[in-house]
Amino acid sequence: MCGIVGAVAQRNIVPVLIEGLRRLEYRGYDSCGVAVLAGGELHRARSVSRVAELDAQVRETHLEGVSGISHTRWATHGAPVTDNAHPIFSCNELALVHNGIIENYEPLREMLRGKGYEFVSQTDTEVIAHLIHSLYRGDLITAVRNAVGELHGAYAIAVLHTAHRNTVVGARQGSPLVVGLGEHENFLASDALALAGSTERLVFLEEGDVCELTLASVRIVDRHGAPIERETREVAAYGGAVELGPYRHFMQKEIFEQPRTIGDTIPATDSFDATLFGEAAPTAFSEIDSLLIVACGTSYYSGLTAKYWLESIAKIPTQVEIASEYRYRDSVPNANQLVVAISQSGETADTLAALKHAQALGHKHTLSVCNVSTSAMVRLTVLSFLTHAGREIGVASTKAFTTQLVALFVLAVTLGKVRGHVTASQEADYLRQLRHLPAALNSVLALEPQIIAWSEEFARKDSALFLGRGLHYPIALEGALKLKEISYIHAEAYAAGELKHGPLALVTQTMAAVTIAPNDALLEKLKSNIQEVRARGGQLYVFADADTKIVNDEGLHVIRMPEHYGLLSPILHVVPLQLLAYHTACARGTDVDKPRNLAKSVTVE
CATH class of the missing domain: 3.60.20.10 (Aminohydrolase, N-terminal nucleophile (Ntn) domain)
Structure with missing residues (x-):
């Protein structure tokens, strides 16, 4: 702004x-x-x-x-x-x-x-x-x-x-x-x-x-x-003109840049060493007993995803707070808690204020995940991890989000290693999975023609539900946010198991329900949630892993994802949601790169 x-x-x-x-x-x-x-x-x-x-x-x-x-x-x-x-x-x-x-x-x-x-x-x-x-x-x-x-x-x-x-x-x-x-x-x-x-x-x-x-x-x-x-x-700031090339909007260009920016963000080392986060990280990581993540908007959703990784891989208690809420409530400070602030620009006013509030309460261990090395946030924290998303022009964040996810996954594995929960063979496997991400993402981007066909139907919708479970619930939240931001269609996301506790009342034949269906431990539960929507006449649009056995049927539209990617699956599944929001906005004729009422860097409270 x-x-x-x-x-x-x-x-x-x-x-x-x-x-x-x-x-x-x-x-x-x-x-x-x-x-x-x-x-x-x-x-x-x-x-x-x-x-x-x-x-x-x-x-x-x-x-x-x-x-x-x-x-x-x-x-x-x-x-x-x-x-x-x-x-x-x-x-x-x-x-x-x-x-x-x-x-x-x-x-x-x-x-x-x-x-x-x-x-x-x-x-x-x-x-x-x-x-x-x-x-x-x-x-x-x-x-x-x-x-x-x-x-x-x-x-x-x-x-x-x-x-x-x-x-x-x-x-x-x-x-x-x-x-x-x-x-x-x-x-x-x-x-x-x-x-x-x-x-x-x-x-x-x-x-x-x-x-x-x-x-x-x-x-x-x-x-x-x-x-x-x-x-x-x-500071050699990037001064060259940013060209659209063959793309219609910067958002589309930035979606397709993600294989490269993710590759640039993955550490070029052969191990998950604490020094990736700064010279003081080995000492700090050995002292902490929990994490507090503060962020806003899309960065908040990256933090919600990271909570699953941190507690699953590193076995470390993690709480995630909306930065603008955290600073105005009574909280219990913990000198042994690592405070992680996430922001693309590093100048987000609410997140900076939350970070300073945490420091004033006595939190001595702080880490920033940021895309700008000269930002106030990086200068304010003891530790940092820089993403390499490059300059992001579109107001609706895409490549900044996925590079944040990579950074937070690296943090989770590093802490797991420090705490003795990640073996050498697991570490090598995680590194191989990370390095395969760019190729896997190229396969996902090849689904664009199928997503364009869906977008023509979505452009006529007034509202949509986004459903996910476990690791993919925050990705559903991010998908709904993207659709709202640039197409102006009202969209809400729910953990799919919550449908029967209220949201099913919204489901009619005109309601679109976008569902993320990875082949994970919650798949069978998710299939039951899908049937709950079908029984009420809702139109389901499912991004399903290849081996889920979910197939096209009346009221059930399926796009097959190329492969299941385990704990890193959220990084693959968010990309088709970005494309769906983008092409729906194009079909509705909105200003994709500069949506109404929004700003790229929110520097006021």
Whole structure:
């Protein structure tokens, strides 16, 4: 969601700002804008369309400047209309862009109205702009520092002022912000990716930092004004254009990239060694007695799947919590519990907050499973395992999810080995199974034509049930989420044994029930659940392993999976669910890569 790009330079900086926004489009947004300081005045362009339309505005009006800020906004306070789009102005002297949510904006707004400030937007952001303006006494960084001291909530901001020609000031609390260092030019962004092609020398700001960028220098202070030194890191961000190639959407491309990304994520070692998770892992793994997994959305479902692996393979008690719920309830801390935080971006606000909450409670063993090495989550945890999904553009996660599953399976086997529950022969067998996954996935992807035929029927549905048992219940949850996210069909998932405890009331001849049917210990139980749906006239769509003896019949549609894959079966079975959601969305004509109301990286609570 929301993206920030700012810069000061000796050249026209607008093309850099626009290109930075283009690189952040994948995060999701519903308006965008840019402001520059030129001739001692602020000039601005805003759009409730895409960055391409904003670029056309900029070119048509010849907007130019040597210092500027830009933004993509995902609406929270106020509808996605031009007046609410960033940058927000205060008295035509100050421009500001903001990621995050200010919780005490209402009393601040009333206070500022009492001082004569007029509000023209519905945003909490306008409060920050007017507050900084009201505190300005000739020193912009001091005004920003004093203003953020009055804010409650999360923010990353970038500020311009007409009295400071070659200056951009930034601040962060709870939302990411990174400084890029150049030659006689400096940059600010909410994501290092936005600065690819401009600089690879980056400074990652920490909580409470306030920074001042000029042509010659970058100054960082804490909220009290004391100077701070932050490490400069050389980070080669992926800057190349991402091409669709033969695919219709990025989501489809990313589904078909999974054999490669999974292969890249599987460790290239001959054993499951604890050091795969960091130098401190051998000691930490020998001390822990349980796991707590915190995550949101799709990452939460990867954690639910991992619970089965961890308790089956490593024999270690595991609980999985929705991050936004965990931090607001009374929990019992355990210093010997490993806290595992899962996030594709490593910037998910709720998951970061849950991780910090766990650390504040005394949890000393922490591990992140993440796709971004420079993310706040990886920097915050003692241990980490990086997935290698690469850049994921589609808002509905696919390859990030399956690479997370690979990482968590590696964790389960590693802990099983440390705890003496995995023999050498079992370890070798698990490694062989992992390394066969890419080939097995290619066989699953070959089912796409059959799934397309199903999608034509699904496109006419208003709702669907997804059913699974055991290891595959979280995969049913993920399949239902994918269908909801991009096709806008209402879908719910249930553990199939729960049908008779309520959900059967929903089953009619118009109800589609998608069922995951691996040839495992629960197969016969699942077949009974299938009959319960058939007896009520429901239409069953079953992804069945080759040797399950489930065949096409009236009201029973079967796509045969190539092979049963044991404990790793969830990684194979989720892929046809991704394809079903994708092709159903295509048939319904929705915006697959940018579904309504959703953002790729959720950096607000």
